[in-house]
Amino acid sequence: MIFDEMACRCGEWLRGSGPESDIVMSSRIRLARNLAEYPFIRRCNDFDRANIEVSVRERLEQSGDFDDFTFISVAELDNLDRQLLVERQLISRELSDAEGARAVAIDEAERISLMINEEDHLRLQVMKSGLDLDEAWQQINAVDDNVEQQLNYAFHPDLGYLTACPTNVGTGMRVSVMLHLPALVIAGQIDKVFNSLQKINLTVRGLYGEGSQAMGDFYQISNQVTLGKSEESLVEHVGSIVPSVISYERKARDVLIKDGNHDLFDQVSRAYGLLQNAQQISSEETMHLLSKVRMGINLGLIGDLEIPEVNKLFIQTQPAHLQKLRGGLPDSANRNRARASYLHRHLKRPKFGEDPAESN
Amino acid sequence: MKCQKCDKLATFHITDLSGDQLLALHLCAECVKEYLQPEETPPASTKVVSNVISKQLKLEQTTEELAELDHKECPVCGISFYEFRQGGRLGCPNDYVFFANELEPLLNNVHGSVEHVGKKPMRGPHDTQPQTELIKLRREMKEAVDLEDYELASELRDRIKSVEGESQP
Numbered sequence: 001m002i003f004d005e006m007a008c009r010c011g012e013w014l015r016g017s018g019p020e021s022d023i024v025m026s027s028r029i030r031l032a033r034n035l036a037e038y039p040f041i042r043r044c045n046d047f048d049r050a051n052i053e054v055s056v057r058e059r060l061e062q063s064g065d066f067d068d069f070t071f072i073s074v075a076e077l078d079n080l081d082r083q084l085l086v087e088r089q090l091i092s093r094e095l096s097d098a099e100g101a102r103a104v105a106i107d108e109a110e111r112i113s114l115m116i117n118e119e120d121h122l123r124l125q126v127m128k129s130g131l132d133l134d135e136a137w138q139q140i141n142a143v144d145d146n147v148e149q150q151l152n153y154a155f156h157p158d159l160g161y162l163t164a165c166p167t168n169v170g171t172g173m174r175v176s177v178m179l180h181l182p183a184l185v186i187a188g189q190i191d192k193v194f195n196s197l198q199k200i201n202l203t204v205r206g207l208y209g210e211g212s213q214a215m216g217d218f219y220q221i222s223n224q225v226t227l228g229k230s231e232e233s234l235v236e237h238v239g240s241i242v243p244s245v246i247s248y249e250r251k252a253r254d255v256l257i258k259d260g261n262h263d264l265f266d267q268v269s270r271a272y273g274l275l276q277n278a279q280q281i282s283s284e285e286t287m288h289l290l291s292k293v294r295m296g297i298n299l300g301l302i303g304d305l306e307i308p309e310v311n312k313l314f315i316q317t318q319p320a321h322l323q324k325l326r327g328g329l330p331d332s333a334n335r336n337r338a339r340a341s342y343l344h345r346h347l348k349r350p351k352f353g354e355d356p357a358e359s360n
Numbered sequence: 361m362k363c364q365k366c367d368k369l370a371t372f373h374i375t376d377l378s379g380d381q382l383l384a385l386h387l388c389a390e391c392v393k394e395y396l397q398p399e400e401t402p403p404a405s406t407k408v409v410s411n412v413i414s415k416q417l418k419l420e421q422t423t424e425e426l427a428e429l430d431h432k433e434c435p436v437c438g439i440s441f442y443e444f445r446q447g448g449r450l451g452c453p454n455d456y457v458f459f460a461n462e463l464e465p466l467l468n469n470v471h472g473s474v475e476h477v478g479k480k481p482m483r484g485p486h487d488t489q490p491q492t493e494l495i496k497l498r499r500e501m502k503e504a505v506d507l508e509d510y511e512l513a514s515e516l517r518d519r520i521k522s523v524e525g526e527s528q529p
């Protein structure tokens with residue numbers, strides 16, 4: 001089954017490379033599209049939903065442009081496989097938890113995913129490692145062109161692409177950049193940054209979904225407006241503000257280092273030590289500690305671990321991934337022990353017992 | 361250094377992101393509190409929609425007009441304005457035409473614009489209003505089946521087939 005293979009790999013957005021990848025985890029663009037001949041999802045009956053899934057799939061498969069995509073009927077998956085796709089950000093929680101016919105098509109590199117019967121009939125999404133919005137836009141634009149050859153998109157001459165929610169109408173486009181901002185959090189500046197971003201029509205969210213508390217100091221910045229601006233200018237708007245946030249985070253890191261911030265050194269060392277030696281550990285705590293370790297590597301405080309390895313641990317210690325890799329483990333107590341032993345195995349170093357911060 | 365807002369000693373030095381550039385701020389302990397006061401965070405999109413709509417409606421309609429508007433139903437998908445107002449999601453592409461007057465202030469409020477200036481489909485019609493006919497026919501067919509009016513249902517099925525044939529890309 002493809003899901004078992006998937007769990008062993010990292011996927012595009014955790015590759016840990018690309019421009020500014022010490023702070024920018026990933027760039028993502030999604031387009032919301034609907035078919036002209038069907039009601040929007042909330043007014044679809046079971047028959048409509050099934051029809052949409054089948055006809056989209058058939059037409060895209062026949063076109064030959066989607067040969068390296070795997071089509072997955074999400075309704076037929078068990079909870080674990082659905083959760084795995086959510087953790088990999090290939091489907092949204094909304095698509096996972098919905099009822100009725102729904103599907104996703106994923107390209108081999110896990111860069112592009114096409115969700116069918118989400119809030120809109122189609123959600124086309126591309127993810128890139130690091131800060132790479134222009135390339136992301138070119139890719140998803142090309143995918144959109146290919147889909148559009150096969151299907152009639154609901155389109156209005158004045159309002160553009162019509163979407164189920166009026167907040168997405170026009171371009172249907174959401175440009176997001178996921179940033180790792182631990183130093184701004186430590187410096188107590190994060191709310192300030194967010195307030196400023198909101199003033200210029202950008203939204204900030206934590207990792208894994210709407211409203212959720214930021215996990216491991218990961219934050220997603222995206223555009224709010226979708227109508228009245230071209231796709232290029234939306235890309236430009238988000239893309240122009242991210243470097244400021246990056247430099248802000250870098251300044252905060254510099255200050256922490258220059259001040260010889262012992263709290264910081266202590267936090268990094270403790271985090272590393274805990275991850276290496278814990279006997280049981282939740283995924284939230286793991287995320288929180290890995291975030292500190294990730295920052296420690298970027299600041300040169302940890303020398304015997306690489307960013308891609310940490311990124312791999314981020315994804316593989318998530319509940320569904322852990323269950324896939326270890327088999328079984330339905331209850332969280334067992335999972336917490338398995339997670340700790342997994343971390344222990346991957347983080348054990350020859351110089352074990354020595355304070356990693358001191359060795360630098 | 362003096363506080364930028366009053367004359368007390370500035371003990372807080374903040375870098376602010378306003379517009380596209382970094383801005384250095386020097387504030388005293390009192391002014392910084394006011395400055396850092398977290399603003400109201402924007403609610404999720406559903407709430408945005410229903411908040412804006414209800415504000416707009418209260419300003420412009422009387423209670424009777426509002427009740428009447430709530431009963432207004434899209435002839436294509438059958439969604440009522442009340443349902444949209446509650447859920448924040450529209451029922452079909454035709455709603456953008458049928459509820460155009462009600463949606464305009466909402467779109468202006470959320471996007472600051474009511475005109476798309478981005479990408480257009482390369483192929484096919486740049487106005488898919490005629491295709492909403494299929495949505496209506498399918499709904500009527502289902503209603504006919506539910507009422508066991510099989511004659512009407514099969515008539516509708518034939519019309520759906522022919523319209524579908526025309527609109528295939």
Ligand SMILES: [Zn+2]
Binds near residue numbers: 364365366367391
């Ligand atoms: Zn002052």
Ligand SMILES: [Zn+2]
Binds near residue numbers: 434
């Ligand atoms: Zn409608």
